[in-house]
Amino acid sequence: MSDTTKSAALVLIEQDVGGFSQINLKVMGAVTHLREFAELDVDLLVIGKDCGPVADVAARVPGIRQVLMADGESLEHQLPETLAPWLATIAGEYAYLIVGATTFGKNVLPRVAALMDIQPVTDVVAITSANSFKRPIYAGSALVSVKTDQPIKLLSIRASSFTNVILGEARAAPIIPISAPAAQQMSRFIGQQQVQSARPDLASARVVVSGGRGMQAGENFQLLYQLADKLNAAVGASRAAVDAGFVPNDMQVGQTGKVVAPELYIAIGLSGAVQHLAGMRDSRVVVAINKDPDAPIFQVADYGLIADLFDAVPELIEHL
Amino acid sequence: MKILVAIKRVVDPSVRVRPLSDGSGMDIANAKMSINPFCEIAVEEAIRLKEQGHATEVIVVSIGPQAVQEQLRSALALGADRALHIATDSLLEPLSIAKVLHALVLREQPGLILLGKQSIDGDHNQTGQMLAALCGYPQGTFASQLEFKGSEVWVTRELDGGLQTLALAIPAVITTDLRLNQPRFPTMPNIMKARQKPLAVIPVADFGLDLQPRLQILATEAPKSRQQGIKVNSVRELVDKLRQEAKVL
Numbered sequence: 099m100s101d102t103t104k105s106a107a108l109v110l111i112e113q114d115v116g117g118f119s120q121i122n123l124k125v126m127g128a129v130t131h132l133r134e135f136a137e138l139d140v141d142l143l144v145i146g147k148d149c150g151p152v153a154d155v156a157a158r159v160p161g162i163r164q165v166l167m168a169d170g171e172s173l174e175h176q177l178p179e180t181l182a183p184w185l186a187t188i189a190g191e192y193a194y195l196i197v198g199a200t201t202f203g204k205n206v207l208p209r210v211a212a213l214m215d216i217q218p219v220t221d222v223v224a225i226t227s228a229n230s231f232k233r234p235i236y237a238g239s240a241l242v243s244v245k246t247d248q249p250i251k252l253l254s255i256r257a258s259s260f261t262n263v264i265l266g267e268a269r270a271a272p273i274i275p276i277s278a279p280a281a282q283q284m285s286r287f288i289g290q291q292q293v294q295s296a297r298p299d300l301a302s303a304r305v306v307v308s309g310g311r312g313m314q315a316g317e318n319f320q321l322l323y324q325l326a327d328k329l330n331a332a333v334g335a336s337r338a339a340v341d342a343g344f345v346p347n348d349m350q351v352g353q354t355g356k357v358v359a360p361e362l363y364i365a366i367g368l369s370g371a372v373q374h375l376a377g378m379r380d381s382r383v384v385v386a387i388n389k390d391p392d393a394p395i396f397q398v399a400d401y402g403l404i405a406d407l408f409d410a411v412p413e414l415i416e417h418l
Numbered sequence: 419m420k421i422l423v424a425i426k427r428v429v430d431p432s433v434r435v436r437p438l439s440d441g442s443g444m445d446i447a448n449a450k451m452s453i454n455p456f457c458e459i460a461v462e463e464a465i466r467l468k469e470q471g472h473a474t475e476v477i478v479v480s481i482g483p484q485a486v487q488e489q490l491r492s493a494l495a496l497g498a499d500r501a502l503h504i505a506t507d508s509l510l511e512p513l514s515i516a517k518v519l520h521a522l523v524l525r526e527q528p529g530l531i532l533l534g535k536q537s538i539d540g541d542h543n544q545t546g547q548m549l550a551a552l553c554g555y556p557q558g559t560f561a562s563q564l565e566f567k568g569s570e571v572w573v574t575r576e577l578d579g580g581l582q583t584l585a586l587a588i589p590a591v592i593t594t595d596l597r598l599n600q601p602r603f604p605t606m607p608n609i610m611k612a613r614q615k616p617l618a619v620i621p622v623a624d625f626g627l628d629l630q631p632r633l634q635i636l637a638t639e640a641p642k643s644r645q646q647g648i649k650v651n652s653v654r655e656l657v658d659k660l661r662q663e664a665k666v667l
Contacts, residue, residue: 177584178547179556201577204543205559208512212548217513217632220542230636235541236429240437240444243636284587285556288572292580301578305666329667347596348562348576353538354431354455355596362666372434379644383664385656400647400664403656413653418667 106139106163107132107194110185111156112202113146113176115292118155120262121198126159127260128225128253129196136228138193139163142271145181145278147174157269164271170278175287176202182209184279189214189250199254211252218252219244223259237353237376258359258380297323300349303332305362306381308351310374311338312367312388312407319345321411322366328418334358336374352377367407370395387411419529419588421464421473423498424519425457425480427489428539441637444539453489456534458496459594462601463564464532465497472566475499477526481518483507487617494612495604501615506622506629512540514629516548521625523553528589530571535560535593546593556586562597 109129112119122142129140140162144153146169153167166188172180189195189210197203199221211218223241224232230245231253300306307326309319319333326333334351335344351358353376363381368374370386370393378384379398386399389406396402403410429435429444430452438445453461464476478493480486481504490501504518523531531553536543550557558564558573562581565572570585576595604612622629650656660667 178550182551201560201575205547205557208542208544208547209551209557211544212513212516212551215513217511218544219633220544233541234641235638236435236444236539237541238641239435240638241641242638245634245636246632247634248632284590286570286585288583288585290577290580290582299578347600350596362660362664371432373431379641383660383666384644384647385660396649397646398644400644401656401659402647402649403651403653404649405653410653414657417653417657 105137106141106192107196108189108192109140109142110195110197110203110206111142111144111152112198112200113149113152118152119198121200121257122156122159123262123265124257124260125196125198125255126263128222128255130161130263131225131260132194132228135225136193141166141192143168143188145173145176147171149173153273154269155265157271157273158266160263160266160270162271165273166276167273168276168278172281173278176206177285177287178206178209179282179285180279181206182213185210186213189252192250194251194253196253196255199256203254207252207254214250214252216248216250216252217246218254219246220254221256222253223256237357238379239376297326298330298332300332300334300351300356300358303358303360305329305331305364306334306351306358306360306378307331307364307366308334308336308368308378309339309344309366310336310368311342312369313339313344316344321408325364325411325415328415329362331364336368336371338369338371365395365399366411368395369393370398419473420475420477420526421467421530421532422523422526422528423457423460423464423476423478423493423532424545425461425478425489425493426454426534426537427451427480427482427486428454428537431455431538437638437640441639443638451485451488453492454534454537456536456538456594456596458534458601459596459598460532460534461493461496461498462599463594466599467530467564468497473530477502477528479504479519479522481506481510481515481622490617491612492604494615494617495609496602497608499615501617503617503619504622505619508629510629511631511633512542512544513548513632514627515545516552517627517629518622518625519545519549520552521627523549530589531555531591533591533593535595546591550591553589553591555589555591557591557593558584558586559593560595561592562595564592564598
């Protein structure tokens, strides 16, 4: 392989129910940073069955060389067992393979990496040179700077840390069809269900309302649902509230739950244990409502209201 | 069928950890240590599968210094049958861990390998996927439900926007998410019994693998701290601030 082919990056495009996922624009924001340190041709890889419309959107991403499109039956569900050996071959031609640090990217990238005998860098939140990156550890309690001299860098990008690139109006790069991988027999897609809730998903919601042990009982979370409905917010909970049996585990925000970074995080009746703070500290604006003036949550809150939540939340709902 | 469960010793999730002031790592020298919470869910699931008659033996393995034997004993107290301590004082990267586990899989031939989806210290979320790749096995990551159907295991996976169900041929690698189960607490008699269960120590060098780190750690630093904000006196003032000042409503 010549040096010229080594100065290219391949970005694996993610899809969601709407087709081309908005995550890709954030990932491209990270690629823009990377290009400050390395001269790179950037190719986008669109995979799937009948994925032409997604490739059409991808071709509007500014500053790219080309869109590679693999369209085929075997790629319908983008199973990692099908993708990984094929991607490992394609990625060998590049200096970087980049995906979003979503459940899709997290599932696929390490499998590709192991086949290439490469240690990837996952959850990149900052790019400091062509081969050094920052990533959070201990759920964001610290950032570690790592350097890799491996010939191919495999990166997953934490979207909330980068800004979108803006899609152009018209196609700016050619779409090159490539052949899809063969199917495999070890895994089979059975079904998929999107979250049935009318509320947005906790991980991607613009506003999150969370309750803690101060909610006192599961029924009282109804109050938070009412508030959430006013704000089009997702509802979360502290580990204490989950352990007390108020709400199921999948609502847990924290080091052992989901890590969220919404525009607005409203913590209600929630003391702010270390392990909870680790899961929400990157939120843009934090509001805390708690009757205990010494609750640690007030130390990270932009706006704190010392009040009984059972008075304050109904009033808040009324004012919105 | 044997189940192999890999567990990691980590700082207990209730402990507040901070970077050392010289940037050389984390200040964890005297911290309380536990089984990584996601690994504990993996142990619990393996024990339940044995109780339900799907498995004959649950083997737990941990890679690290002598101290990991403490977590192996905890897993034995929860109900695992025997433990393997792969001894090393080096901090191994996920790729190296996966290589060691792969070597163990070749030795033990488990039908299912269960791991936590990630450790709460390194937060890599890589080892299970890498192990599956090296073994050439299917992977069911972020599992919230497992069900055996004939020669397959059906895995429900937690995705960003919903749930996905896959059928995997056995042997398979599964990584566990929070919703899979609620781990039990060990009973006193089981803690006593665990002391008698077999725990074998294997030096990592015995595997003859290249486990050199691929990443160089330059520094460990505290994230930008949040500036402490203000107290508001009323709900009305709060809504006002959110609208006018923060512009989030």
